[in-house]
Amino acid sequence: xxxxxxxxxxxxxxxxxxxxxxxxxxxxxxxxxxxxxxxxxxxxxxxxxxxxxxxxxxxxxxxxxxxxxxxxxxxxxxxxxxxxxxxxxxxxxxxxxxxxxxxxxxxxxxxxxxxxxxxxxxxxxxxxxxxxxxxxxxxxxxxxxxxxxxxxxxxxxxxxxxxxxxxxxxxxxxxxxxxxxxxxxxxxxxxxxxxxxxxxxxxxxxxxxxxxxxxxxxxxxxxxxxxxxxxxxxxxxxxxxxxxxxxxxxxxxxxxxxxxxxxxxxxxxxxxxxxxxxxxxxxxxxxxxxxxxxxxxxxxxxxxxxxxxxxxxxxxxxxxxxxxxxxxxxxxxxxxxxxxxxxxxxxxxxxxxxxxxxxxxxxxxxxxxxxxxxxxxxxxxxx
Amino acid sequence: xxxxxxxxxxxxxxxxxxxxxxxxxxxxxxxxxxxxxxxxxxxxxxxxxxxxxxxxxxxxxxxxxxxxxxxxxxxxxxxxxxxxxxxxxxxxxxxxxxxxxxxxxxxxxxxxxxxxxxxxxxxxxxxxxxxxxxxxxxxxxxxxxxxxxxxxxxxxxxxxxxxxxxxxxxxxxxxxxxxxxxxxxxxxxxxxxxxxxxxxxxxxxxxxxxxxxxxxxxxxxxxxxxxxxxxxxxxxxxxxxxxxxxxxxxxxxxxxxxxxxxxxxxxxxxxxxxxxxxxxxxxxxxxxxxxxxxxxxxxxxxxxxxxxxxxxxxx
Numbered sequence: 001x002x003x004x005x006x007x008x009x010x011x012x013x014x015x016x017x018x019x020x021x022x023x024x025x026x027x028x029x030x031x032x033x034x035x036x037x038x039x040x041x042x043x044x045x046x047x048x049x050x051x052x053x054x055x056x057x058x059x060x061x062x063x064x065x066x067x068x069x070x071x072x073x074x075x076x077x078x079x080x081x082x083x084x085x086x087x088x089x090x091x092x093x094x095x096x097x098x099x100x101x102x103x104x105x106x107x108x109x110x111x112x113x114x115x116x117x118x119x120x121x122x123x124x125x126x127x128x129x130x131x132x133x134x135x136x137x138x139x140x141x142x143x144x145x146x147x148x149x150x151x152x153x154x155x156x157x158x159x160x161x162x163x164x165x166x167x168x169x170x171x172x173x174x175x176x177x178x179x180x181x182x183x184x185x186x187x188x189x190x191x192x193x194x195x196x197x198x199x200x201x202x203x204x205x206x207x208x209x210x211x212x213x214x215x216x217x218x219x220x221x222x223x224x225x226x227x228x229x230x231x232x233x234x235x236x237x238x239x240x241x242x243x244x245x246x247x248x249x250x251x252x253x254x255x256x257x258x259x260x261x262x263x264x265x266x267x268x269x270x271x272x273x274x275x276x277x278x279x280x281x282x283x284x285x286x287x288x289x290x291x292x293x294x295x296x297x298x299x300x301x302x303x304x305x306x307x308x309x310x311x312x313x314x315x316x317x318x319x320x321x322x323x324x325x326x327x328x329x330x331x332x333x334x335x336x337x338x339x340x341x342x343x344x345x346x347x348x349x350x351x352x353x354x355x356x357x358x359x360x361x362x363x364x365x366x367x368x369x370x371x372x373x374x375x376x377x378x379x380x381x382x383x
Numbered sequence: 384x385x386x387x388x389x390x391x392x393x394x395x396x397x398x399x400x401x402x403x404x405x406x407x408x409x410x411x412x413x414x415x416x417x418x419x420x421x422x423x424x425x426x427x428x429x430x431x432x433x434x435x436x437x438x439x440x441x442x443x444x445x446x447x448x449x450x451x452x453x454x455x456x457x458x459x460x461x462x463x464x465x466x467x468x469x470x471x472x473x474x475x476x477x478x479x480x481x482x483x484x485x486x487x488x489x490x491x492x493x494x495x496x497x498x499x500x501x502x503x504x505x506x507x508x509x510x511x512x513x514x515x516x517x518x519x520x521x522x523x524x525x526x527x528x529x530x531x532x533x534x535x536x537x538x539x540x541x542x543x544x545x546x547x548x549x550x551x552x553x554x555x556x557x558x559x560x561x562x563x564x565x566x567x568x569x570x571x572x573x574x575x576x577x578x579x580x581x582x583x584x585x586x587x588x589x590x591x592x593x594x595x596x597x598x599x600x601x602x603x604x605x606x607x608x609x610x611x612x613x614x615x616x617x618x619x620x621x622x623x624x625x626x627x628x629x630x631x632x633x634x635x636x637x638x639x640x641x642x643x644x645x646x647x648x649x650x651x652x653x654x655x656x657x658x659x660x661x662x663x664x665x666x667x668x669x670x671x672x673x674x675x676x677x678x679x680x681x682x683x684x685x686x687x688x689x690x691x692x693x694x695x696x697x698x
Contacts, residue, residue, distance in 0.1 A: 166423070202608050247467075249474075347478070349609070371608040379602040379612070382562045382590040382631040383396050 420563020
């Protein structure tokens with residue numbers, strides 16, 4: 001019987017390591033963290049009294065200490081991580097009385113969000129989907145700025161409208177309204193994704209309104225004014241300027257996190273109007289007993305809304321795509337929503353990924369989501 | 384009148400074989416070509432024309448339809464309304480179909496005495512076939528309602544274009560129908576009554592074109608973003624190629640090694656033959672008789688697939 005192969009760190013440890021051997025280990029061209037099947041070794045090198053791994057996997061202890069290789073400045077921690085996972089983490093470095101959270105200097109991969117970035121471990125088998133990269137064969141659509149004064153919100157709102165390549169005013173198009181539109185464009189490269197998926201016939205030519213809110217935590221948290229703005233002001237405004245189908249099947253709302261709550265609560269207030277929903281990592285917090293929620297006051301109105309929906313679920317749309325990372329704390333809430341939505345007669349597609357609450361997760365699920373809410377002519381074209 | 388000759392071909396985009404078939408049939412005259420499935424790119428037919436030594440006359444059905452709808456707004460509105468109804472019908476049919484296919488799949492996984500399983504499998508297929516037939520009947524009814532409500536013969540602009548198309552076809556010895564968007568192509572073929580205008584001429588058709596002239600158009604793709612999808616009946620075709628269901632590019636679009644999927648397709652559409660058309664494949668039809676097959680793949684009821692042999696497969 002062949003003995004199990006040693007991992008890279010086990011080989012180093014077995015070699016009676018010293019600073020020179022550690023230098024050779026670091027310079028050996030390895031990618032860090034070291035991924036060997038489902039075994040992953042995190043490495044920190046530098047002067048420190050101690051190092052702790054801080055990761056964003058909900059349900060696991062988030063402060064695992066790295067072990068120093070005796071007589072050197074190398075610290076390591078080996079963990080079992082399922083294949084194809086993406087795990088966000090930082091190192092907490094302890095020096096004297098100070099602790100500092102830092103990104104992994106040995107790992108170039110980052111998960112970005114509006115508040116900063118974390119290092120990302122890419123487990124074995126994970127690859128950035130090819131359809132997220134600009135395909136030179138795909139014709140490029142255009143982005144046009146728009147501005148609208150909202151009576152509901154009492155303020156001006158701006159954003160951009162995506163028009164597909166070869167856009168023609170004589171054709172009618174479906175409309176997708178995206179919450180946190182600027183971030184979707186910036187952090188997920190959604191314009192290139194739209195170009196690519198349209199080119200592959202996986203989604204139809206579609207007009208996409210990328211909207212933003214200056215106060216998203218308030219306006220996206222089940223706000224009647226926001227729902228009225230989208231439904232009674234934005235859609236008519238866009239329909240007056242662009243050729244848009246006037247039917248629920250051709251109208252969609254999309255968002256992530258609080259943006260998903262905004263999408264769903266808007267559809268809830270206007271049942272039957274928005275025929276397609278794409279909800280990513282929705283912050284669908286709820287309570288089973290009482291109103292107190294563990295996530296703080298920002299979630300109060302969300303909890304109130306989700307509790308109300310859970311007590312009396314109704315079909316608000318026709319097709320709903322729900323996705324969530326299994327390493328997010330919101331996985332419980334999202335899994336809980338799916339059977340409720342399904343039971344109302346809405347067509348629901350739920351997709352889980354070994355990922356977290358970040359833009360890369362929301363990028364990687366766009367192909368499945370967009371093609372579910374707006375299937376392209378792939379089945380119709382035979383060249 | 385002897386039956387019309389119809390040649391069904393594989394995709395012509397990268398390695399065209401149309402000319403060989405045209406030569407084989409001894410056609411030396413002009414050929415009316417229909418590229419309406421290419422939609423806005425309809426006029427970009429230089430390569431096709433060159434392949435047939437410039438003997439082509441493009442019937443420009445997509446462009447003509449656009450002009451008809453531009454001039455006759457009433458017809459346009461009625462047509463759009465009809466398409467909307469058909470879209471609804473297709474959506475509802477798809478919902479039911481997915482449930483039927485799920486049931487078939489679940490029953491297939493069960494353990495039970497063989498005779499019970501065989502009965503249940505038979506019942507599953509029957510249910511799917513009934514649903515397909517029901518959907519086709521709904522589509523036919525929608526079309527009938529459209530013609531009853533909207534006398535298309537009364538549209539002067541449509542009559543004018545039909546007349547021009549008929550005259551153009553009259554000057555040709557054969558008609559060639561290219562692929563593209565099958566629903567768009569079928570609408571144009573139907574609007575200009577190409578089925579009637581073809582007369583005794585030979586017809587060459589590939590990809591969506593071959594699907595559109597069969598009796599029953601089946602949409603299929605085993606690798607959509609959502610995972611293996613359900614093949615669905617779209618509508619009746621022109622019926623110029625009876626008794627076959629056309630599956631262009633089967634190696635690309637079907638999981639040929641997935642026996643239960645192939646078996647389901649073949650049994651679902653029987654007694655029609657399920658034929659796959661890879662590039663450079665072709666078969667010649669006279670009525671329901673198929674001959675001179677070349678590279679055509681037959682999807683068989685036992686879940687296997689292989690090179691089509693009319694003697695063996697045309698039971």
